[in-house]
Amino acid sequence: MIWGVLQFPGSCDERDALNACQIASGGGPGHARLVWHEETDLSGLDGIVVPGGFSYGDYLRAGAIAGLSPAMTAVAEFAAEGGPVLGICNGFQVLCECGLLPGALLTNERTRFICRQGTLVVGESDSPFLAGLEPGQEISIPFKHQSGRFFAPPEMLEEIESRGQVAFRYAPGQNPNGSLNDIAGITNEAGNVLGLMPHPEHAVEAFSGSTDGLAIFRGPALAGAGA
Amino acid sequence: MIKARILIRPKEGILDAQGKAVENALPALGFEEIGHVRVGRIVELEAESPDRLEDLCEKLLANPLIEDYEIETFAG
Numbered sequence: 001m002i003w004g005v006l007q008f009p010g011s012c013d014e015r016d017a018l019n020a021c022q023i024a025s026g027g028g029p030g031h032a033r034l035v036w037h038e039e040t041d042l043s044g045l046d047g048i049v050v051p052g053g054f055s056y057g058d059y060l061r062a063g064a065i066a067g068l069s070p071a072m073t074a075v076a077e078f079a080a081e082g083g084p085v086l087g088i089c090n091g092f093q094v095l096c097e098c099g100l101l102p103g104a105l106l107t108n109e110r111t112r113f114i115c116r117q118g119t120l121v122v123g124e125s126d127s128p129f130l131a132g133l134e135p136g137q138e139i140s141i142p143f144k145h146q147s148g149r150f151f152a153p154p155e156m157l158e159e160i161e162s163r164g165q166v167a168f169r170y171a172p173g174q175n176p177n178g179s180l181n182d183i184a185g186i187t188n189e190a191g192n193v194l195g196l197m198p199h200p201e202h203a204v205e206a207f208s209g210s211t212d213g214l215a216i217f218r219g220p221a222l223a224g225a226g227a
Numbered sequence: 228m229i230k231a232r233i234l235i236r237p238k239e240g241i242l243d244a245q246g247k248a249v250e251n252a253l254p255a256l257g258f259e260e261i262g263h264v265r266v267g268r269i270v271e272l273e274a275e276s277p278d279r280l281e282d283l284c285e286k287l288l289a290n291p292l293i294e295d296y297e298i299e300t301f302a303g
Contacts, residue, residue, distance in 0.1 A: 060288070061290060064290070065287070097290065103292070104292045106241070107244040108244065109242065111244045111245065149242075149244075178242065
């Protein structure tokens with residue numbers, strides 16, 4: 001499986017995402033490459049990561065300007081064809097802003113930047129990204145964001161819940177930002193697009209204290225979901 | 228040419244964390260009688276016509292899911 005990791009001016013987690021993709025695919029630089037924000041040719045790629053950071057400085061609203069970038073137009077086509085797309089942190093905000101995922105991410109309830117290890121509970125979603133995880137399973141990965149409060153109007157939230165689009169929730173008592181229903185990550189209706197605020201790409205090697213993030217990057221290959 | 232001023236603010240009912248932070252600072256500064264603070268933003272711009280301003284707001288300047296916007300236009 002060959003991954004493309006988007007890189008916007010202001011991205012900062014793209015190298016860790018690249019590393020995670022390479023490790024998950026069996027190692028080696030041939031398994032992942034960076035995709036500059038002006039690129040529109042995603043041919044030869046089997047999966048896309050929209051990484052964390054502060055795309056275009058996040059000056060208007062987190063992820064708003066990146067959502068309109070040339071690369072994201074190509075990612076929308078890639079996703080429409082069923083290609084797996086993973087948005088992490090700012091990448092999740094970008095996916096919501098450009099309409100690939102429902103809902104929006106607001107400034108944390110207490111306005112503080114959060115940076116600590118935390119626990120997520122896997123949801124009842126049949127997304128290919130969750131192919132190596134069981135519903136109810138707990139994973140330990142870093143929480144690191146300032147605008148991670150998931151919000152959707154009541155009807156939209158009800159749809160997200162009833163269609164099994166909640167991929168991850170913060171473990172009981174660990175909701176760090178005021179997200180509705182403790183939602184940490186959701187998928188689109190088809191399941192091939194996943195966005196989450198916490199950072200699986202920072203939990204793929206033993207030195208960082210947890211390798212629980214790897215399962216998410218391994219999921220699409222396991223599910224045979226390459227585009 | 229026209230000038231426009233676009234007022235964007237958090238929708239009613241959505242916790243406005245920035246407004247809340249400002250509100251929480253008020254008593255320490257002696258503004259005990261002031262409350263219910265909400266913080267939005269103003270975008271000022273010039274355009275050849277007002278025709279596409281709403282489109283601009285929907286697509287970029289505001290997120291209609293969480294924000295309301297009002298467009299005011301002035302003769303340039």
